[in-house]
Each structure stands twice: as structure tokens, then as C-alpha cells.
Amino acid sequence: MFSMVRGLQIYGQQAIQAAKYIGQGFMVTLDHMNRLPITIQYPYEKSVPSERFRGRIHFEFDKCIACEVCVRVCPINLPVVDWEFERNIRKKQLKSYSIDFGVCIFCGNCVEYCPTNCLSMTEEYELSTYDRHELNHDQIALGRLPISVIEDSTIRAISGLTQLPKGILEGHSDSKNVTNFLH
Ligand code: SF4
Numbered sequence: 001m002f003s004m005v006r007g008l009q010i011y012g013q014q015a016i017q018a019a020k021y022i023g024q025g026f027m028v029t030l031d032h033m034n035r036l037p038i039t040i041q042y043p044y045e046k047s048v049p050s051e052r053f054r055g056r057i058h059f060e061f062d063k064c065i066a067c068e069v070c071v072r073v074c075p076i077n078l079p080v081v082d083w084e085f086e087r088n089i090r091k092k093q094l095k096s097y098s099i100d101f102g103v104c105i106f107c108g109n110c111v112e113y114c115p116t117n118c119l120s121m122t123e124e125y126e127l128s129t130y131d132r133h134e135l136n137h138d139q140i141a142l143g144r145l146p147i148s149v150i151e152d153s154t155i156r157a158i159s160g161l162t163q164l165p166k167g168i169l170e171g172h173s174d175s176k177n178v179t180n181f182l183h
């Protein structure tokens with residue numbers, strides 16, 4: 001008799017616990033019903049990169065003095081600066097310049113230290129390709145002006161996550177309980 005009562009007691013406790021967990025699950029669902037979606041319909045919609053976004057590097061050939069500072073400050077000595085010394089003008093003459101974005105880590109050092117500001121970070125992030133060797137950009141590819149997401153009329157620009165309504169990035173108030181439940 002005693003064991004049956006004890007069994008019923010344990011069963012009741014487990015049922016209450018299960019109901020509590022189901023309730024927590026519903027609370028998470030309800031919490032999300034108040035939020036705006038933070039996914040976007042890429043490539044028809046694109047998020048606007050932040051002000052200091054480090055995307056594809058833009059290079060201005062005419063401003064480069066072939067000093068090779070960008071090579072020395074690069075953690076992997078990546079930029080390839082090909083130049084010749086012109087005796088008539090007693091100056092280095094830049095022949096070609098390239099950066100391989102298949103290897104670049106977009107740290108921005110080259111941009112930061114270039115003495116003539118001929119390098120700059122753009123907001124371009126769509127660099128995917130089937131052949132990684134195509135990511136080795138010469139001065140012509142590097143000199144192409146970036147396409148701004150805001151100015152592209154073919155897509156819808158979505159402002160960054162930081163501009164979403166307040167509270168959208170905050171965690172659930174009961175997330176700790178849910179984590180405990182999962183573990
Ligand atoms: S640091 Fe600037 S100026 Fe010097 S080689 Fe590199 S890109 Fe050219």
C-alpha cells in the first residue's frame with residue numbers, strides 16, 4: 001500500500017515537472033511571436049554593412065608609390081608589388097599590383113599603414129567563386145569601384161541588426177531554465 005502511494009507521488013511530481021517544461025517551451029514560442037524576423041531573403045534582400053565593415057579592398061594604381069609598406073605590415077606578406085626602378089626619373093615605377101582574397105584575412109593592416117591612402121576597405125562581401133584562384137585580384141579588379149547595397153536598385157537594402165527595434169537581440173528571460181532543461 002505504502003509503495004503504491006509513493007509511486008503515485010513520484011508520478012505526480014514527474015507530471016508537474018513535465019507540464020512546467022512544456023509551459024517554458026510555450027513561453028519561448030510566445031516570446032518569438034512578438035519579434036520581427038531577423039532573417040533576410042538573400043539575394044533579393046541584402047543587409048547594409050556597418051560603417052567600418054572590412055570587405056574587398058579597393059586599390060588606386062595612380063596613387064601607389066611602390067613603397068611595399070603594405071607587404072611588410074601584412075601578417076602573411078600578401079600584396080604582390082611589381083615595380084621597376086626608372087633611372088630617368090630616379091623613381092620606382094609600379095608595374096603591377098595584386099592581392100589574393102583567397103588568402104587575405106581582411107585584417108586591414110595594409111589599408112591602415114599605406115602612406116598614400118591608395119588602399120581602402122569596401123563593403124563588398126560577395127567573393128564566392130568555384131575556383132579560388134579567381135580570387136587573386138590584379139590592379140584592374142582591385143580598381144573596380146564597389147557597388148553600394150543602398151544604391152543597388154535591383155535589391156532591397158535591409159539595415160543592420162544594430163538598427164533593429166530595442167529588445168530584439170536580447171535573450172529570453174527564462175533562457176537559463178531552458179538551458180538547464182536541455183542539460
Ligand atoms: S603601401 Fe600603399 S603606396 Fe606603398 S606599395 Fe602598398 S599600396 Fe602602394
Ligand code: SF4
Binds near residue numbers: 074077079
Ligand atoms: S587585409 Fe590584412 S591580410 Fe589582407 S592583404 Fe591587407 S594586411 Fe594582408
